[in-house]
Amino acid sequence: MVKLINWKNASQEEKNTAKLLLKDKYYDVLIVLKNNGFIEYIKSSDIDTNEKVIIRREKKNTSLYKEIRRLTSEKFTVKVVLSNLSSCYVDDCFYARIS
Numbered sequence: 198m199v200k201l202i203n204w205k206n207a208s209q210e211e212k213n214t215a216k217l218l219l220k221d222k223y224y225d226v227l228i229v230l231k232n233n234g235f236i237e238y239i240k241s242s243d244i245d246t247n248e249k250v251i252i253r254r255e256k257k258n259t260s261l262y263k264e265i266r267r268l269t270s271e272k273f274t275v276k277v278v279l280s281n282l283s284s285c286y287v288d289d290c291f292y293a294r295i296s
Contacts, residue, residue: 200243202252215251224276226268233257237264239273 204212215227215238227238234257241250256264261277268275 200248200250202250204253206255207253215253221276223274225273226275227278228261228265228275229278230261234259235261235264 201212207215215229221227225240227240229236229238234255237252237254237256239252239254241252242248243250265275265277
């Protein structure tokens, strides 16, 4: 089971979509671009219980480039998803790998 952190403002559709997108084993961070910013989904695990954790962070008025540079400097692998800005399904998204 996956524990969700900071998901109060997320809709049920967003939760389901994020879980589908986060099944990818090759990336640590998923960034979904939205109208006025982006949402980061960070895969992690709880140190005590070794339970999988997904952390959701909404960013507004933040430079995407600086955020990607910060994450890659910390040795995270990042996936950027350009959605159709109303909803993001796995088939409708464009993926860009940042390394």
